[in-house]
Amino acid sequence: MVGSMKKNNKLYKIAILLIGLFLAVCCTYSTKPKDPNKLPNTTVANIPVDGDTINAYVTIHWDGEDSDGYVTSYKYRYITYHLTKGDTVVTDWVTTNLTSKTIAFESSDELNFQHFEVKAIDNEGGEDPTPAVKEFYTVKAYSPETYIVSPQENQDLFILPQTTDWWTGIKVVFGSKDRDGEVVEYGYRVDGQGDWTWLEDTMAVLTPDEFALPLTGTHVIEVVAKDNTGIVDPTPATVQIVLFEPTFDKNILIIDETKEGDQTPGFTTDAQVDSFYNELFNPDTTIDYFTSGLPPKHILGRYKLLIWHSDYNFDRHNIGNEKDYIIEYLQAGGKLVLSGWRIIKSFDLGASFPQVYESESFLSEYLHVVGANESPSVDGAFAWARGRNGYPDIHLNKEIRAINDFPYFGGLTNVNIITPGAFTRVIYRFQCKETTSDNIRSVFQDRPCAIRYLGSSFDIILFGFPILYINPDEAKLMANKILEDLL
Template identity: 25%
Template structure:
């Protein structure tokens, strides 16, 4: 047994030695590298007419290695004719290109064609993963901007193996026509005024413009991806000075290459050196091009006004009260109201000139070019009956605060939710049902959760008791009458140490007594139409300054509820480019549910002085 095993080992060693000696003596040449093979599949067949990029399929193999690259180029029949060649002749020229020198060689022929007035051709390389993949591609074909023209062209294709040896060049004929795409700007309101800052913040997200392309003639179903060319011009001094077709080339701010974007956030979205947009009119232009590189012949344009806010002045007073002979229950002499607030602020240390005090009619709005020049807006509203200010004004105030403004709302029905009966309204819930900017102003920019209204109405006739009779001060036993005639606000109690109590000026309230069309409204020392707010919860709640003081005390649902508050918005990020603003609140607001006009003037001046110190008008909140 052992002897047989030993003989087997010896035999194996002898055989290995003989084999090694024999192999080491092999002579002759190695077999030549065999070129790879290439052939088109039947999809799409030869001489196919298309209106978009065709997806072409082929087969390739290499029996002594692997196909490293597939290389192709598209050449029109007219280009081949200009060169004085046939398809076979041009295929032979391509066959002689160096294996891995396809792109550079095609570029030389592209130069020649361009010199003859023809379009350039392009060599395309598809690299495999050691022979795997890349056996089909969407092929870019030539097309005319005239949709009635069909361009005949060849797709020339070859395979190159891992040693750089190429296959024969195969080709297939295609014909293509094309319809130019359409371009449109979407969701951008060019009629709206757009603010501009050097950098986005938590409340200002830049100027967003969206656009899209479409080609329903060539793509009746799903649309392909397009490329877009984008230009921005400005600033222009007026809208009339903007020529959308032939704009002043000296006003060109950004000019992109063809890009796949469909959205841009101005100003930095188009160019890194475009730090901000100064005040003026701007022209945005874009056009799509399709997969045949045919552009939309018509530019999509938008001409819009941009305002960069500045701090030229301190306070703009905007009185939105509806001064008309018809209403009841508030002062109708606008000149008297203006003089009061000018005196109030002057005694508190801030002057408001006549040019800084404007009256806005019921359906009008202040110009944003004016708002943007002031550090703070004082919005005065004595109107108990109408929803003032209107939605446009609230939209302007929201935008103004978003870029760093300061607003003090003072008056009745500040968020336009009053109705004819007592109720509490949640502003965020209302906004979810009807996205009014007045609701957004309340919960998002003033920190108010709910607004409560009593059932006061100017139609409640107080003629059932003698004019100025002391008996009218007593709570009537007729509940329905009281629910219409329930003015009860007699002042506001402070919550912060050092802040003054504010009491109603009874002489001004008594002056509101009126009789019109047989209806008498008799006032004594209680101001009608004052409501209260509840404060929203969260990480950044508003701060209550004053509580409603009712002559009925705790018997009233309004007594002891917030009627004056202040709110700080989110902060500028710590890395904000303007170091004077980094980490500080972006905006500040205050809201009083009662006008100071009807309050004790000395007390009102003290409260105004303290609130203006908090607003800090020395500091400009607009990033510079």
């Protein structure tokens, strides 16, 4: 029984196999071949009108269709025929997903014939064999003219090996003119190195790594403008500058802006003033501003400390015109002492006291003065100053008899009291003479009249009065404390 069942089962499997083979052989049939891909078609809008004469900056619109699929992208190019020159410029095909493009057509001839082609590409990679064509003329496109505003040719500037919070690099300001278009971009490079750096702004800040080594020496900056027709100024604007990396290998430079005479009572010669300051500070060098002007950066950058005095009674000291010079020195890491009669007024001509200074002003940002007032110009109220933060008390030099006469009457006129900014320390407070009226005393008595700022990049000491009139012995103690703080 069992053997019969096994035999039947075997016959069953063989029958199934034979049936499968029969079906595989007898039931095959042929299929219809796939239709060939139909290539896409491209159209271009009728703007600009064929044969028009227009400027070189042209927007062209196009479209594509595909009867058995869909359009995935486009290719376009143009050929420019220079009708006067007689030569031709052929651009490469450009692939895009867009259906319009604003193109700055090459138009360097007086009249240029433009032949534009665009073709659609379908989902199987098929390209329109007959691209859509747009033909028109363009007039000559003029290149922009680039100029550099600053720095000036052969200007000397400080440079540091790395940027700081205060010194961010060499600032270059530039501009351009374009007679038939609009400048959209500027490129610059330094010392002929590398590719052009492009930006839309009209100012660039060049960091030390952009200059060829050594940093100290002569360097050349080039700037070019590019307009909205894609034309780049073929003649870059250039400026040569002289950079100096400060060495600070000397201690003290004094710039003497004190004008001896009627406005400096008691001092009739330059030798008297020089003697006073030499005794106090023992400078490496003294420069007379009126005879020698300002020292170049390669000289200034050798001194750790600049002491500038304008100790004559005048409200328009030249130091007010030299803010950029002082800013450069401070940003480079210099230290500054300012002494002067009405020296704050020199930085804010025309302003009346009391005055408050904006945060971005030179007085506030660099000298750390946020406000100031000035004592009366007749019957001087200032008799002495009380020292603070380690500074000695100081009194007027009674040997200078001229300050006992009109308009001083034993006290200094036109002394500034100062509202100090952040991170400053008051080092002297105004003390009135005994005969000062209560009204004046209420405004000026014990108010700050000298301040000190010790910062991360530069240090400042500002006096609101001329130290030339301080008792020499007390002034010497004061000078020793200044040098202790700054050197």
